Amino acid sequence: MVNVYVLVTSVSPLTSFLHDISVVMTIQHPRGQPVKLRDFLLQHLDPAASHQALRQVKQVISKVLQAAAASTNKKLRTISRCVLCFQLLTFTLLFSSSVTPVVVQVDTQLNVSGLSNDAFDQQITKDLILEDTLHFLLPPLSHLSSHTHLSSEREGSQYGGCTGTLGISLSEDEFLLLLHFQLLMKTSSAFQPLYPSVSSSSSLPRSLSDLPDLLTQIEGFYKLKTNRSCRTDEPPRQQPALSSSQDEGLCVDPHxxxxxxxxxxxxxxxxxxxxxxxxxxxxxxxxxxxxxxxxxxxxxxxxxxxxxxxxxxxxxxxxxxxxxxxxxxxxxxxxxxxxxxxxxxxxxESRPSLPMFGYHVMCSFVQDCSLLVQPGRPCGLQPHSGSQSQRNACSSGHVSGRWVVPCLSCSDNRTCDWREVSWQPDGCYHPIVDHPLLQDCMKDRKLLFIGDSTNRGMMYFLMERVNSTLEDWGKAHDTLVYRNLNRGRTLVSYSYYPQFWLEKKQRPTFRQALQQLLNRSQPLVNSNQTVLVVGGVQWLNTNHLRTVSEVLDSESLSNILVVVKSLGMGFHLPVDGIRSLSLTEIQDLYRENDDIVTTAKHHGYEVIDTFSITMGRYKEFLQGRCACHFHEVTQLYLSANEALPVVRAAGLTADVLLCFLRWRSFGPQNLPVTERPPQTRTEQRELYIHSAANQPCQTRSRTRGLNPQPIVLEDQ
Structure with a gap:
């Protein structure tokens, strides 16, 4: 089945054109595919047979149009002519064993429903045909030059009365139709003449006694002219109206x-x-x-x-x-x-936010109602009644929690001040990590990161927080070693895994990548002065954790501190070229994340549960095809001529890591008084209203109030 599109520009006399786009439906592709009719015939027939089949298509359609025109003319003889009217028709043709098709249906309007169920494809095909139609019927004004106008007056004096040399008498409407048909024949377009056509007759008209014969002569003249210029007897391959050249296989109009x-x-x-x-x-x-x-x-x-x-x-x-x-x-x-x-x-745009100037209530949420990762738990904003007075510092990064945000009403998320949203663990809090204490915490430490771009972003965030600047960064997909951190007192190294762009046989295994990272970071101390951070978006599983244990045992590094960054949200959008997870698969991923947390604890590793943190704000991803990045590098402009790169985190995991490392270094019993949780209701408001947005540790963001220009770091 083939749908072809016919433009009728006049009924009496009949003039029509065939568009080169068709919608083809085959057994292999029951939902139609847009393709040029000539190309479709060439795919299934040899050149001679395809040319003959195209002629048969035109003849079959022309006969139907002639029959319809004859019937219409009898009914409309008393009605005045609409000279420049047109109509698009859809012909459904059936090809069987013969090159001569059968007309199955004629639709009196443009119909692209035979295409795939994708409304986007249907609309594009429809728009293309309509655009071609308008460009064809309404050519640029340059075509109607003064020369054309003078020529029409000259031709009008010749053919507009019985005194002309050929003795043809045309009315004003007939002459206007003749001039319009000539203009269409001169216009390069996606339409080719259907009727009248010299090829549809066995011989040329014997006289020019009526308008249809004159139209046939015009069509024959331009067809012969085109065939000579193309040096072929086949119908010319037309170009869209915006193109000024014939399609010869070269991209001569790259627009x-x-x-x-x-x-x-x-x-x-x-x-x-x-x-x-x-x-x-x-x-x-x-x-x-x-x-x-x-x-x-x-x-x-x-x-x-x-x-x-x-x-x-x-x-x-x-x-x-x-x-x-x-x-x-x-x-x-x-x-x-x-x-x-x-x-x-x-x-x-960012999430719509309403600044808080006075009365507000605290609301919290675990997951978004548009993505129910945990069907048994509430979704969306809920009134928050958590108490601050009984909380202690969190001893791990996998404590369950929720996002807390001030709102005018928990029933409308548009009334919230989303700049002040903060992650709040249940029953504890992540203390502030001041810069001097953080530098002291990182003194003589070696931090090793292995994982994908999300782990790499955490590493850059750590480097910027410790060094107060980020002098070196990039989309590294190999092994990096930084020895100048914290005035040379801290080493940070990183190995990208998995190297998904390589063939499977050429990809290093996780064991090989980890071994290489350890070798590049030597010498290493078998204590918590050496920290290994392992994690990624969704490639990590329990087998990788067992591999970590085996490699560390073989290298006599079983006493180092291992921090596992669990799975995270991502790959939840229908994006071409990468896998896309269904809701059921995301729910399965949540259960797999629980297994990773349990296995990590079994091995004595610490865990940052990034899946629970990211699932409630899955819409707030930054650049990257995986929709899994919640951080980027931005420029912090100090002056007109000076800018520093800093990491803007969507606040999800990097600060939790810093808080946790700070806790492991000094212990909760040694926390300064200034790092204790607030004790009063007034202090509670201060914690959420004035803390930097998206900072789980309630640290101040140095980029707040500025307008940095983002430089996307992640690319997975």
Missing amino acids: LRQIYTDPPLILTPPFHPLVKEYRTEVTFDTMTVRIRPEPVSSACRIHLDEHRGPRMANYPVGLGNSKISILVMDGSHPEPVIMSIYTVHVYR
Whole structure:
């Protein structure tokens, strides 16, 4: 089954055109695929047979149109003519064993329902055909030049009365229709003549006694002219109206005709093929954007972000700024060549927030109602009645907890001051880690990190907190060693795992990666002065923890401090090119995370339960296709000419690690009085209202009140 689209520009006399896009439905693809009719026929037939099949398609459709026109003319003889009216029709054709199709159905409107169930694809195909129709019927004003106007007056004096040299008498409407048909034949477009056609008759008309014969002569003239220029007897391959050249396999017009998005984005400036850079903003609830650019020339290939990127993709949109690069490439060379690049900068707004100036209530939440990770527990904001007076410092990082935020009402999250949201463990608190004490805590320590980009971000956060600056950072996917931290008194090393971009046979095993990290960090002390931080988004399992125990035993390092960063939220959005987890799979992941926490405790390791911390705020991810990053590197501008990179954490795990290391160094009994939890209701308000947003330890953020320009660190 094939749906083809026919544009009828006149009924009496009949003039019609066939669009080159068709929707093909086969046994292998019952939901239709948009494809050029000529290409579809060439895929299944040899060139001669495909050319014959295309002629048969035109003849079959023309006969149906002629019959309909004859019937219509009898009914509308007394009604005045609409000279420049048009109608798009959808013909459903059935191909069987013969190259001659059968007309199964005619729809009196543009129908793309035969396409896949994806409404986005349907809308794009529909828009493309409608755009081609408008460009075809309403050509640029440059086509209607003064020369054309003078020519029409001259031709009008020749054919508009019986005194002309050919003796043809045309009414004003007939002459206008003739001139319009000539203009359509001269316009390069995605439409090709259907009727009248010289090929549909066995011979040319014997006289020019009526308008249809004159239209046939015009069609024959332009067809012969096109065939001579192309040196072929086959029908010409048409280009969209924005293109000025024939499609010969070269990307000679490397421009976009349109950028389609779902949801529709308002681009600034408005789209134009010659403008290469755009900006747009989306709301907080918009977490993905589907984008499909369409080139002016079908000879040009479109790839998103990289040479071998997809033509169409779902993009996760992190908070703040994201960038989408659209590459228009020429694929006629052995190695595709980038001809032009379009860039769309997308800014996603933060969660709507209402500043607190007076009365408020404290609300808490564990999970979002739009993603029920724990079906048996409440979701959304709940009134919070936790007591501060009985709490002690937390002795571990896997204590269950909840997010707490001040609101006018717990029934409406739009009334909350989300700048002041804070993670609160149940029954304890994470003490403040002052900078001098933190430097003292890290003195003579070696911290080893192994894991993916989320662990790498924690490492950079630690380095920035200890050193007060971040002089060296990047998207490292190998092993790094930093020996100049804390005035040379602290060593930090990192090994990226897993190396997913390599073939499975070439990827280092977890044991090999850990062994290499230990070797690069030597000499190591078998005490809690050596800290190993292991973790990632979702690759970690209990087998990795057993491997850690075996390797440390073999290296006589069984007494070092091991901190396990458990699983985290991510891969929950339908993004092209990476796996996407269903709700059931996310719920299974939560149970697997519990197993990891239990196994880590069995081995005597400490745990930071990042899954529980991130699941309630899964929408607040930053840049990265996995939607699993809750930190990024930003520029802290000290002056007009001076900027320092700092890590902006969405507050989830890095500060918990620092608080925990601080606790393990000094113990809860030695905490200064200033680090004790607040004791009064007034102090409780101070804790939440004035603590920096997203800081589980209630530390002050040095970037607050500034407007840093984000530099995305993570890329997984």
